Amino acid sequence: MAGGGDLKVLGVWTSPFVIRVRIVLNLKGLAYEYAEEDLGNKSALLLGSNPVNKSVPVLLHGGRPINESRIIIQYIDEVWAGSGPAVLPRDPYERAVARFWAAYVDDKVGSAWTGMLFRCKSEEERAEAVARADEALRTLEGALEECSKGKPFFGGDGIGLVDVVLGGYLGWFAAIDRIIGRRLIDPVRTPLLAAWEQRFRAADAARGVVPDDVDKVLAFLQTLLAIGSMK
Ligand SMILES: N[C@@H](CCC(=O)N[C@@H](CS)C(=O)NCC(=O)O)C(=O)O
Ligand SMILES: *[C@@H]1O[C@H](CO)[C@@H](O)[C@H](O)[C@H]1NC(C)=O
Ligand SMILES: *[C@@H]1O[C@H](CO)[C@@H](O)[C@H](O)[C@H]1NC(C)=O
Ligand SMILES: *[C@@H]1O[C@H](CO)[C@@H](O)[C@H](O)[C@H]1NC(C)=O
Numbered sequence: 619m620a621g622g623g624d625l626k627v628l629g630v631w632t633s634p635f636v637i638r639v640r641i642v643l644n645l646k647g648l649a650y651e652y653a654e655e656d657l658g659n660k661s662a663l664l665l666g667s668n669p670v671n672k673s674v675p676v677l678l679h680g681g682r683p684i685n686e687s688r689i690i691i692q693y694i695d696e697v698w699a700g701s702g703p704a705v706l707p708r709d710p711y712e713r714a715v716a717r718f719w720a721a722y723v724d725d726k727v728g729s730a731w732t733g734m735l736f737r738c739k740s741e742e743e744r745a746e747a748v749a750r751a752d753e754a755l756r757t758l759e760g761a762l763e764e765c766s767k768g769k770p771f772f773g774g775d776g777i778g779l780v781d782v783v784l785g786g787y788l789g790w791f792a793a794i795d796r797i798i799g800r801r802l803i804d805p806v807r808t809p810l811l812a813a814w815e816q817r818f819r820a821a822d823a824a825r826g827v828v829p830d831d832v833d834k835v836l837a838f839l840q841t842l843l844a845i846g847s848m849k
Contacts, residue, residue: 625650626678628664630657632838634731634786635687636675637827641782642691644823646702658845687786688720691779703776719761719772720783726754727787734794735839736848748798752807758784759808766810770817777821785818789829793836 625643627650629636643650655664655674667676667683677684677693684693695705707713733747765772765780772780791802805812818824829835842848 624678624680627652628655628661628667628676628678629653629674630655632789632829632835633674634728634790635673636786637789637829638782638786639675639677639687639690639694640827641777641785641823642694642705644827645705645777645782646694646698648694648698648701657842657847688724688779688783691782705773705777705782706779707773715765716772716779719758719765719780722754722761723758723780723783723787726757727751727784730754731787731790731794732848734797735790736843744798748794748802751794751802755803755808755811759811762810762814771814777818777823781814781818785824785828788815788819789835792830792832793839796832796836 625648627636627639627643629640629652631654640650640652653661653663655661657674660672663678664674664676665672667678668685671685673685675685675687675690677690679693679697684690691705707716730747730751734744734751738744738747761780762772766774769775771777772784777785795801801812803811803815819828819830
């Protein structure tokens with residue numbers, strides 16, 4: 619793998635934000651060191667690198683921290699523009715479209731995700747968050763059709779920004795499926811997304827990074843709830 623200088627990711631294995639960054643590093647063929655953080659007892663390196671948000675992921679490049687997953691992805695894509703595929707489209711118009719949908723995923727899917735898992739005090743509140751997730755996923759079904767133009771990914775032939783941003787949530791979706799007793803990415807309701815999920819999970823860059831052990835994710839949920847994280 620290309621060296622890329624010294625790269626280190628501070629992360630949590632279940633974090634959708636961390637997962638997307640690791641997939642991009644894999645897509646680019648960049649070797650990196652990965653340090654697992656304990657959100658209940660954050661490392662001095664994390665607190666020193668991102669003192670304002672204290673969140674993962676942080677990417678350290680030559681010791682300098684870069685924060686916020688979507689900013690990190692763009693940084694990687696710019697620094698290693700010549701290495702591996704472009705994650706953001708080169709065309710400025712296409713790039714604007716990709717940024718629009720990536721922000722949509724974090725606004726709508728991200729808030730439904732915390733609502734379904736962390737912020738629900740009753741099953742009624744969970745159901746309300748599930749309904750918001752359903753609506754966002756239906757919208758994204760249309761976005762996939764528009765962005766992919768019949769190709770396998772939001773990014774076209776290859777995985778792009780919107781793919782990694784949405785794909786980072788897939789491990790949690792499988793856990794939520796177990797909790798609610800049905801598929802969030804339902805093959806009948808959102809057939810394009812369901813087929814996309816299979817392709818995304820099978821991609822080399824995603825394998826081993828997108829969690830596939832639902833029991834382990836659900837056990838991790840209990841530790842997050844216990845430390846009051848993601849509120
Ligand atoms: N907008 C941030 C979100 C990152 C985020 O929320 N990370 C969570 C883990 S999934 C975190 O570090 N939370 C800090 C905490 O729970 O104390 C990004 O995209 O990087
Ligand atoms: C917190 O992490 C430090 C190392 O980063 C470790 O020495 C310490 O024992 C941990 N504390 C708890 C309460 O887990
Ligand atoms: C990272 O976040 C810290 C605050 O937490 C800030 O001081 C620093 O400038 C940020 N670095 C980048 C590259 O965003
Ligand atoms: C930092 O955290 C705040 C509060 O959660 C959030 O609104 C913001 O988007 C995060 N990122 C930056 C760069 O401030």
